[in-house]
Amino acid sequence: MARDTIAAVSSGTGGAVAVIRLSGPAAGEALRALCGRLPEPRRASLAVLRDPASDERLDEGLALWFPAPRSATGEDMAELQIHGGRAVVAAVLAALFALPGMRPAEAGEFTRRAFLNGRMDLAAAEGLADLIAAETESQRRLALAHAFGHLGARVEAWRRQLIQAMALVEAGIDFSDEADVPLETRAMAHPPVIALAGELRAALTDRRGALLREGAVIALAGRPNAGKSSLMNALAARDVAIVSDEPGTTRDVLEVALDLAGHKVTLLDTAGLREATGKVEAEGIRRARARIGEADLVLWVHDATDGPAPEAIPDAPAGDGAARWLLANKADLAPVPLASPEWAARSFTVAATTGEGLADLIAALGAFVAARVEGAEHPMLVRERHRAGASEALGHLDLALAGWDDLSEELLAEELRLAARALGRITGAIGTEDLLDVVFREFCIGK
Ligand SMILES: Nc1nc2c(ncn2[C@@H]2O[C@H](COP(=O)(O)OP(=O)(O)OP(=O)(O)O)[C@@H](O)[C@H]2O)c(=O)[nH]1
Ligand SMILES: [K+]
Numbered sequence: 256m257a258r259d260t261i262a263a264v265s266s267g268t269g270g271a272v273a274v275i276r277l278s279g280p281a282a283g284e285a286l287r288a289l290c291g292r293l294p295e296p297r298r299a300s301l302a303v304l305r306d307p308a309s310d311e312r313l314d315e316g317l318a319l320w321f322p323a324p325r326s327a328t329g330e331d332m333a334e335l336q337i338h339g340g341r342a343v344v345a346a347v348l349a350a351l352f353a354l355p356g357m358r359p360a361e362a363g364e365f366t367r368r369a370f371l372n373g374r375m376d377l378a379a380a381e382g383l384a385d386l387i388a389a390e391t392e393s394q395r396r397l398a399l400a401h402a403f404g405h406l407g408a409r410v411e412a413w414r415r416q417l418i419q420a421m422a423l424v425e426a427g428i429d430f431s432d433e434a435d436v437p438l439e440t441r442a443m444a445h446p447p448v449i450a451l452a453g454e455l456r457a458a459l460t461d462r463r464g465a466l467l468r469e470g471a472v473i474a475l476a477g478r479p480n481a482g483k484s485s486l487m488n489a490l491a492a493r494d495v496a497i498v499s500d501e502p503g504t505t506r507d508v509l510e511v512a513l514d515l516a517g518h519k520v521t522l523l524d525t526a527g528l529r530e531a532t533g534k535v536e537a538e539g540i541r542r543a544r545a546r547i548g549e550a551d552l553v554l555w556v557h558d559a560t561d562g563p564a565p566e567a568i569p570d571a572p573a574g575d576g577a578a579r580w581l582l583a584n585k586a587d588l589a590p591v592p593l594a595s596p597e598w599a600a601r602s603f604t605v606a607a608t609t610g611e612g613l614a615d616l617i618a619a620l621g622a623f624v625a626a627r628v629e630g631a632e633h634p635m636l637v638r639e640r641h642r643a644g645a646s647e648a649l650g651h652l653d654l655a656l657a658g659w660d661d662l663s664e665e666l667l668a669e670e671l672r673l674a675a676r677a678l679g680r681i682t683g684a685i686g687t688e689d690l691l692d693v694v695f696r697e698f699c700i701g702k
């Protein structure tokens with residue numbers, strides 16, 4: 256349990272009401288010092304707040320008292336809802352911090368205390384950070400599932416299975432004189448370890464969670480002047496990129512975040528691909544190729560006034576597994592010939608400047624993203640940290656399985672133990688201080 260009592264404004268700035276939260280052993284005393292009494296637990300009550308040093312009236316607001324352990328952090332907690340003015344908040348905080356044992360909270364410190372007091376696991380804390388940062392409906396749902404322990408529960412179940420298998424293998428060590436027992440217990444542990452390795456492998460192959468959390472990347476690519484930047488602006492419904500009739504206008508990769516059918520999408524505008532005419536353009540094209548190569552969907556923009564669309568997307572270095580669509584742009588200037596059968600299902604006729612065809616394109620993009628993340632309401636390994644833990648665990652399981660018939664009980668049990676440790680780091684059941692610093696750094700102050 257922490258010795259310090261922390262306090263911070265937990266509401267956003269600029270609102271009519273500000274929420275100040277306190278957590279730690281002196282929270283009750285501080286509440287009494289400012290309000291003159293301790294309110295009934297878990298009930299909001301009206302209170303006049305006074306500076307204990309001068310007895311000056313500071314504000315009138317709501318006071319709440321959450322005695323440990325039934326509080327968000329598991330410690331004694333108090334909450335003050337006061338008027339949101341800057342001066343009011345500053346005066347109340349100054350009065351609080353003048354009290355013994357009180358200090359300002361660091362970023363994420365309330366959540367960190369909740370974790371340390373066993374109120375949530377590490378994956379749930381990350382879910383909470385994602386929930387606060389969620390911009391789209393699907394990100395909100397995903398984060399909520401994690402905040403309520405979806406990933407943590409699954410990983411803990413895996414870890415328990417592993418510990419059981421380990422116990423079986425270790426039982427063999429104690430009976431190593433009786434030749435049959437070690438072989439029997441080892442054989443009993445084999446199927447669950449095979450099953451677990453399969454589940455971990457499947458979870459690692461499923462990238463939908465990461466796609467939902469980070470958003471699909473859609474890149475506009477094509478020859479100079481095809482109208483990529485014009486399309487970027489039209490799709491983003493604002494003036495993001497410079498448009499001009501000069502080929503080679505766009506140099507840096509530009510990106511905007513879009514909400515397509517409730518899913519987060521990052522749309523990229525890139526330099527037109529051709530033999531560069533100078534150093535800067537060459538660098539722009541290098542960057543364009545690199546980012547196009549990582550996109551989930553490449554929209555090849557073709558200028559309809561240049562004649563029929565290409566048979567294949569030229570020069571578009573799309574990565575493995577990326578989808579490629581063809582956009583015949585400037586349909587207002589030239590008739591767009593029928594796409595070749597190969598492209599028919601993935602071709603769109605648009606005009607960035609008149610808006611023609613854009614509604615159909617946006618609908619198709621929304622359907623594309625939705626299909627990519629389908630069933631991903633409760634995906635598992637959404638962060639690189641989770642994937643690293645699961646993949647390390649799988650590595651040890653694979654070693655154990657490869658040597659199942661040959662390794663000694665001790666070595667076999669050791670591989671299973673290392674796998675269990677790697678899983679434990681995902682939930683924080685096995686943790687280190689530096690890991691906690693990384694996780695809680697993301698939070699804002701007051702959370
Ligand atoms: N008539 C018409 N003109 C368009 C359309 N889309 C783009 N243009 C024009 O085409 C020219 C090039 O547009 P950009 O959007 O700058 O093309 P870009 O592909 O980004 O070009 P780079 O960045 O140089 O590779 C501009 O003059 C645009 O106004 C369209 O649908 N119809
Ligand atoms: K241009």
Ligand SMILES: [Mg+2]
Pocket residue numbers: 483484485496497498504505524525526527
């Ligand atoms: Mg451009």
